[in-house]
Amino acid sequence: MLKIENLTKVYRGGKVAVDQLNLDINQGEFIAFIGTSGSGKTTALRMINRMVEPTSGKMTLNDKDITKMNPVTLRRSIGYVIQQIGLMPHMTIRDNITLVPHLLKWSKEKKDETARRLIELVNLPPSYLDYYPAQLSGGQQQRIGVLRALAANQDIILMDEPFGALDPITRDTLQDLIKDIQQRLNKTVIFVTHDMDEAIKLADRIAIMHEGKLIQFDTPDNILANPANDFVKEFIGSHRLIQQKPNIKTVDEVMIKPISITIEKSLDEAIRLMVEKRVDTLFVTDGDNRLQGYLDVESFTGARKTKKSVSECYEKDIFYVKTGSKLQDSVRRILKRNLKNIPVVDEEHRLVGLVTRANIVDIVYDTIWGEEEETVQNKKELMSE
Amino acid sequence: MQDMSQMSTTEQFFYYMQENGLYVFSQFLDHFLISIYGVLLAALIGIPLGILISKYSKLSGVVITLANIIQTIPALALMAILMLVLGLGKTTVIVTVFFYSLLPIIKNTYVGIKNINKSITDAGRGMGMTKAQVLYMVELPLSLSVIITGIRIALVVAIGITAIGAFIGAGGLGDIIIRGTNATDGTAIIIAGALPTALMAILSDVLLGLIERKLDPVKRQQKRINQVI
Numbered sequence A: 001m002l003k004i005e006n007l008t009k010v011y012r013g014g015k016v017a018v019d020q021l022n023l024d025i026n027q028g029e030f031i032a033f034i035g036t037s038g039s040g041k042t043t044a045l046r047m048i049n050r051m052v053e054p055t056s057g058k059m060t061l062n063d064k065d066i067t068k069m070n071p072v073t074l075r076r077s078i079g080y081v082i083q084q085i086g087l088m089p090h091m092t093i094r095d096n097i098t099l100v101p102h103l104l105k106w107s108k109e110k111k112d113e114t115a116r117r118l119i120e121l122v123n124l125p126p127s128y129l130d131y132y133p134a135q136l137s138g139g140q141q142q143r144i145g146v147l148r149a150l151a152a153n154q155d156i157i158l159m160d161e162p163f164g165a166l167d168p169i170t171r172d173t174l175q176d177l178i179k180d181i182q183q184r185l186n187k188t189v190i191f192v193t194h195d196m197d198e199a200i201k202l203a204d205r206i207a208i209m210h211e212g213k214l215i216q217f218d219t220p221d222n223i224l225a226n227p228a229n230d231f232v233k234e235f236i237g238s239h240r241l242i243q244q245k246p247n248i249k250t251v252d253e254v255m256i257k258p259i260s261i262t263i264e265k266s267l268d269e270a271i272r273l274m275v276e277k278r279v280d281t282l283f284v285t286d287g288d289n290r291l292q293g294y295l296d297v298e299s300f301t302g303a304r305k306t307k308k309s310v311s312e313c314y315e316k317d318i319f320y321v322k323t324g325s326k327l328q329d330s331v332r333r334i335l336k337r338n339l340k341n342i343p344v345v346d347e348e349h350r351l352v353g354l355v356t357r358a359n360i361v362d363i364v365y366d367t368i369w370g371e372e373e374e375t376v377q378n379k380k381e382l383m384s385e
Numbered sequence B: 001m002q003d004m005s006q007m008s009t010t011e012q013f014f015y016y017m018q019e020n021g022l023y024v025f026s027q028f029l030d031h032f033l034i035s036i037y038g039v040l041l042a043a044l045i046g047i048p049l050g051i052l053i054s055k056y057s058k059l060s061g062v063v064i065t066l067a068n069i070i071q072t073i074p075a076l077a078l079m080a081i082l083m084l085v086l087g088l089g090k091t092t093v094i095v096t097v098f099f100y101s102l103l104p105i106i107k108n109t110y111v112g113i114k115n116i117n118k119s120i121t122d123a124g125r126g127m128g129m130t131k132a133q134v135l136y137m138v139e140l141p142l143s144l145s146v147i148i149t150g151i152r153i154a155l156v157v158a159i160g161i162t163a164i165g166a167f168i169g170a171g172g173l174g175d176i177i178i179r180g181t182n183a184t185d186g187t188a189i190i191i192a193g194a195l196p197t198a199l200m201a202i203l204s205d206v207l208l209g210l211i212e213r214k215l216d217p218v219k220r221q222q223k224r225i226n227q228v229i
Ligand SMILES: Nc1ncnc2c1ncn2[C@@H]1O[C@H](COP(=O)(O)OP(=O)(O)OP(=O)(O)O)[C@@H](O)[C@H]1O
Pocket: A011, A012, A013, A015, A016, A017, A035, A036, A037, A038, A039, A040, A041, A042, A043, A044, A083
């Protein structure tokens, strides 16, 4: 869909910021640009929406030459999160979010509706729509900057370090949000980051840049398995290489059967089930086994006298992973959020499994033990020679 | 007619105002209009010029130096030179005011636009604004209060220059002052001309200061915050 050939940018003064870049990006792909500071990521990104004019090379979008398009129309059709956030200080958050729809002359109702729908996605109250950017924290502003790029529902979104100013938990939530939007609406996202974990988690393919050159462009798994050279190896870090060695596992391979209860049951039944199965958490599902939330000892201590049924006191805020997710991501999430365990759901949001901390210990043990066995075998081979 | 020499200066002043109130008022209006016309004319030329040199930085040196040079010519001298071309009367004073107002207006427009954080205009462009849209949706709103400051400085200076303009027959409050200097014991008449001039300058300054604060996006927000709290 987006094809980049021999793209080069030489800034005035002779600085070669991007050197003969070749990329072929498919519709619906999530691409991460990663590299050291000054490696030309921003420059490469900005050539795609013609914020920077290339010195030479070719770019085609759906077989149309980008350099021959009207830059204003092009930019309105591409979502863009700029590195410096750049909210309009004299416009309300509402007007900031719906800036591109405004330029596209949407009706006021449609703009307002969009703003209200979007702000909820990033966990900010709708009352913030009337605020001005200066009244928001850096992280909140950054979230608005991301929403601005989504408002006109463009097919391609360019993001230049959109989560730089966020704390790990908000960052994690927004990463999930972006990934979810990208997958659900089949959007093409090109994402610049410094953070290898972020790139591995989000990207279908990662482009590693160094001094203006593309060093490696491949799926995260392939890059981790076969780093192109020492620079890449150093960049992704040895700890990740070791983690990756045992064949890449998904949550499906290690998850256990969760203990669940349907939403209409009574609290007494829930407690009996807990005692019987010797667990402190029950997952609450509806009639179709779709995950609704969870119930743990804390949710009904004290409330037992006043509340009678599960539906009255279960917790709706629940973190989960989708079936097929990489185990590493789930482990990271459990550790980062200090969760006891994390349920696995399928495409229809049906509860299919559970990854617990005990599972993780098993895996870690397996990994270490498995490696030792390997080295023991190696030694044996050496001795027999 | 009363015997003026029997009264104190203050009494004389009030007496003069009582007798010639209408005349003072009409001169006040004349004075104000001459200043305003000159400043408006300068704004009409100066703001676009300021915008232009903020876009083509190469021009900025030349334009600002030129405006600076005009500013160094004493008002009376500039008026005398212009009088040779335009003759006596209001037009010459208006043109003099125009020349003096150019520098603060051009400079403030230029600085106002130049001082906008680059990432903000960059975002505007990145979202797909045309050059004109960046100008009137981003740059002008964000520099408006600085531009108004320029106009405010220009207007205060203009009111002073217009007072001198009476020497070449333009009328205005300067006329009253000159009468005072010609009359024997004309202190009260001088005050009758000078006091309204000072008042006009102070009032214009305060009024435009208010407008300026109202238009400043940052200060406006702070007010909103206070309302929210
Ligand atoms: N407008 C410009 N004029 C001249 N040189 C520039 C310009 N913009 C960037 N450069 C140079 O081009 C190189 C690449 O810059 P770029 O901003 O693309 O890097 P980056 O990979 O995005 O870095 P970072 O991770 O720090 O954002 C740098 O050496 C930078 O100094």
